[in-house]
Amino acid sequence: MGNSSTSDGSARRRPEEQQLGPVLRRRSQVQAGSTTDQRLLDSAGPSEWVHTDPWRVLRIQSEFIEGFGTLAELPPAISVFGSARTPAGSPEYEAGVRIGGALVEAGFAVITGGGPGAMEAANKGAREANGISVGLGIELPFEQGLNQHVDLGLNFRYFFVRKTMFVKYSQGFVVLPGGLGTLDELFEALTLVQTQKITRFPIVLFGSEYWSGLVDWLKNTVIAQGKASERDLYLFHVTDDVDEAIALVTKEVGK
Numbered sequence: 001m002g003n004s005s006t007s008d009g010s011a012r013r014r015p016e017e018q019q020l021g022p023v024l025r026r027r028s029q030v031q032a033g034s035t036t037d038q039r040l041l042d043s044a045g046p047s048e049w050v051h052t053d054p055w056r057v058l059r060i061q062s063e064f065i066e067g068f069g070t071l072a073e074l075p076p077a078i079s080v081f082g083s084a085r086t087p088a089g090s091p092e093y094e095a096g097v098r099i100g101g102a103l104v105e106a107g108f109a110v111i112t113g114g115g116p117g118a119m120e121a122a123n124k125g126a127r128e129a130n131g132i133s134v135g136l137g138i139e140l141p142f143e144q145g146l147n148q149h150v151d152l153g154l155n156f157r158y159f160f161v162r163k164t165m166f167v168k169y170s171q172g173f174v175v176l177p178g179g180l181g182t183l184d185e186l187f188e189a190l191t192l193v194q195t196q197k198i199t200r201f202p203i204v205l206f207g208s209e210y211w212s213g214l215v216d217w218l219k220n221t222v223i224a225q226g227k228a229s230e231r232d233l234y235l236f237h238v239t240d241d242v243d244e245a246i247a248l249v250t251k252e253v254g255k
Contacts, residue, residue: 059158067156068168079174080111080175081119095207103249120147173201175206
C-alpha cells in the first residue's frame with residue numbers, strides 16, 4: 001500500500017481497510033486524504049455536481065418529504081382538474097366554482113393544480129364556501145404561480161412527485177374539460193385504478209359534450225381492437241350535473 005503525508009510532513013501508511021459511511025474499501029480501493037467532514041467544509045470547487053443525477057435524487061426526496069409533511073393532516077379531499085385556459089366567467093369556470101363549493105359542503109377539502117382557469121374556479125368555490133383550498137403547482141418555463149384562492153400551496157419541480165400527491169391525498173377526481181396536462185392526470189388515475197394500484201377511487205368527467213369524443217374513441221377503437229377491456233369504461237362516470245358529480249365522486253369514499 002502507498003504512503004500519504006500527515007500535516008507535519010511525516011509519512012503515514014495507508015490502512016488496509018477503510019469505512020466511509022456505508023461504504024467499505026479494502027486494499028487497492030482505499031482512498032487517501034481527508035475525512036468526509038473535511039471535504040464538506042473545505043470544498044470550494046466546480047459547481048457542476050448540483051446538476052448530477054445523485055443530487056437530483058436528493059431534490060426528489062426533499063419534494064416527497066415536503067409534500068407528505070404538508071399534506072399529511074388534510075381532511076378527506078377531492079382533486080379537481082381542468083384547463084388553465086378556461087376563461088373566468090365562462091360556463092366551465094362557473095361550473096368549477098360550483099363544484100368547489102359543493103365539495104366543501106359535502107365535507108371535503110379541494111385540491112387543484114393551483115393554476116388559473118378551471119383550477120382557479122374550483123379553489124375559488126372552496127374558499128368562498130369557507131373550506132380548505134389547496135393548490136399543488138408545478139415549475140414551468142412559462143411561470144403561472146398559484147392562484148389567489150389557494151390557502152395552502154406547494155410548488156413542485158417534478159411532475160411525477162406532484163401526481164403522487166394528487167393521488168395519495170385525494171379520495172377521488174373530478175375532471176373538467178382540459179388539455180394535455182388534464183389528460184395526463186386523468187389517464188394516470190385510470191391506469192392506477194385499472195391495475196389496482198389504488199382502490200375505491202371514483203373518477204368523474206364533467207361535461208359530456210367535451211368528453212364524448214374521448215369516450216367514443218375508447219369504446220369504438222381502443223376496446224373494439226382489444227387494447228382494453230369493456231369493463232374499463234366503468235372506471236369513470238360522465239355527467240353534466242354538479243349535484244350528480246358530487247354524489248358520484250363522494251359516494252364510495254369512507255371519511
